[in-house]
Amino acid sequence: MKKKYSIKEILNKNIYFLNKEIFVEGWIKSFHHSIFIILNDGSTVKNLQVVLPKNFDKNIVKKITVGSSVKITGIVKKSIGSKQFVELKLSNIFFYTSVPSDILQKSILQPKKHSLEKIRENAHLRFQTKIFSCVMRIRNYISFSVHKFFQKKNFFYLHTPIITTSDCEGSGKMFRITTLNIIKENDYKTLSNDFFKKKTYLSVSGQLEAESAIIGLGKVYTFGPVFRAENSNTTRHLSEFWMIEPEIAFSSLKESIDLAEKLLKFIINYVLKYCIEDLLFLDENTKKCNKGKKKFIVERLKHIYKTPFHKISYTESINILKKEIEKKNIKFSYPIFWGVDLQSEHEQYITNIYFNNTPVIIFDYPSSIKAFYMRVNDYNEKTVSSMDILFPEIGEIVGGSQREERYEFLLKKIKKLNIDENTLWWYLDTRRFGSVPHSGFGLGFDRLVQFITGMNNIRDVIPFPRTPGNAEF
Incomplete structure (x- = not known):
């Protein structure tokens, strides 16, 4: 035979x-x-x-x-x-x-040649196109490399629930899950007839559950789908996307920063080793290769892998932008002042222009613009021990922090933000039973795939994109 x-x-x-x-x-x-x-x-x-x-x-x-x-x-x-x-x-x-x-x-x-928009309209057939099959093969190798990285470092892979009662980020923009025909807010009689007998949503993060797991397992990571109901119809946003979220017991923010940089470089090196044919094809056939280099994607990845990430505080980033505005008369759409949440245009300027297309880690953000679970800094209570990793052209690709392990501080922050204590009773409970200093981060998997493949639109790096007004296939 x-x-x-x-x-x-x-x-x-x-x-x-x-x-x-x-x-x-x-x-x-x-x-x-x-x-x-x-x-x-x-x-x-x-x-x-x-x-x-x-x-x-x-x-x-x-x-x-x-x-x-x-x-x-x-x-x-x-x-x-x-x-x-x-x-x-x-x-x-x-x-x-x-x-x-x-x-x-x-x-x-x-x-014949079709636009990516036309191909996207036929997502059920686009696996047969060369560009999309290249992207999907690369996505597969990136996924495998994530597990390989964490397993080598003795992390345990944790499956966290997709259905949740809590909003990890505090944004409130979540997809409601119900079996009822009519949802009446604050109608407890109605809720008693619902499937879970309480308000439930699609999860935006597995972090809170992962935090409870490290008090016993030490090091865990999650890798799964999460959902946001934001009406963001941009080339960098999806309503359903994938997140990688490691959590480490007995650790500070510095350890999470080091881990995140090592993870990103490990993935990039792995892709360069095992996906070079697909990368070279994308280099020749995508619009991002018009920068005077025949191997723009490959050379950019090599640069990221070899170059240490720049590390600056939030305060330093604000000062840099202010000086650049004064020095070069740069016009931003959004104002710059201490306490403002950095916008995409600010992040892009820092990575693309100021630091010459090199990733930047910004740490110690104002507590007023960050999530409730981030640890208040001892040296300055106006800031929290947090960090974002910004990539050229993509912007924020990683967000992390040292978590608030002190029960009293966490309870105070929850009350200050009017978060329902009854919903997060179990999370508060973890601070009573074996709580330790710990940290972690979330890595946007689809944005990473977008950066590595050089695709202009995040909808072209996921098999079947879910975006505002679109849930085909």
């Missing part, structure tokens, strides 16, 4: 396969001169050229159309052409599906 191989195996070990009879399965990408089938099976960005024998059955030739799924048996031969080292001399072809030409002409699979 002939053995099945992937196209990636055949092309990577081309000498080994010479003159061997094998079979491959995949989708026809193009058909040239009625003799050359270009085949791909999703295992690699590269295609396998299949050569039809002379006087091949014309009835079968008519069925060979782009998008058709086939099983091809043949002998691997050294290619006469210069574009590939080996090719497959066809001896038999079996069609799983033959796509009629009239249907093909109405789809994004027809062999």
Whole structure:
């Protein structure tokens, strides 16, 4: 029985396969001169050229159309052409599906260039496009590298609930879950008829649950979907996205900063090692490669990996922006003063211009603009022990802090912000039973994929994007 191989195996070990009879399965990408089938099976960005024998059955030739799924048996031969080292001399072809030409002409699979917007409208078919398949393969390797990194460092992978009663970030912009036809706010009789008999939402973070797990496990990380009901229709926001959230017992903010930088560099190095073909293809075929460099994406990743991240306090970042405004007469849409939450334009200026496209870690933000669980600094009660990591062009990619381990301080902050103590009773309870200094952060997985692949729109780095007004497929 002939053995099945992937196209990636055949092309990577081309000498080994010479003159061997094998079979491959995949989708026809193009058909040239009625003799050359270009085949791909999703295992690699590269295609396998299949050569039809002379006087091949014309009835079968008519069925060979782009998008058709086939099983091809043949002998691997050294290619006469210069574009590939080996090719497959066809001896038999079996069609799983033959796509009629009239249907093909109405789809994004027809062999012509389509805009990413058009491809996005057909998300159920875009896995068959080269750009999107490249992005998805890279996304897979990034996912695997995350687990590899944490497992090597003896973290435990924790599954936290998607359905929650608490808003970790305090934003209030969450998706409500209910089995009732009509939701009446503050109607407790109505709530008693609801499925969970209380208000429940889709989670925006697994952090609070992860914090309870470290009091016993020491080091944990979560990696799963989270949801935000913000009406942000931008190229950097999704309503459903993925987060990586490690938590470390007996640690300070510094340890989380060091861990986050090491994680990001580990992922980037891993992708450079295992996804170079896909990265190079994206380098040649995405709009972000118009900066005078043939390998912009690859060179940028190498730069990030080799260069230490800049570290500045929030106060220093405000002073930098003020000096730049005065010195260069820069106009920002949003004002700059101590206590303001940095906007995207401020973050981009710091990373892209001031620090010349290098990641920047900003720490010790004002407590007034940060979440309730962040630890108040001993040296200045107006600030909290927090940090954000900003990446060029993307902006904030990591947000973290040392958590408030002191019961009295945490309770005081919860009361000050009018957060319901009854909802967070269990979280407060963790400060009574074995609480320790601890810290952690959240890494926006999709934004990281966007940065690594060089895609302009975050909707193009997730299989089926969920955004305001859009929940197709």
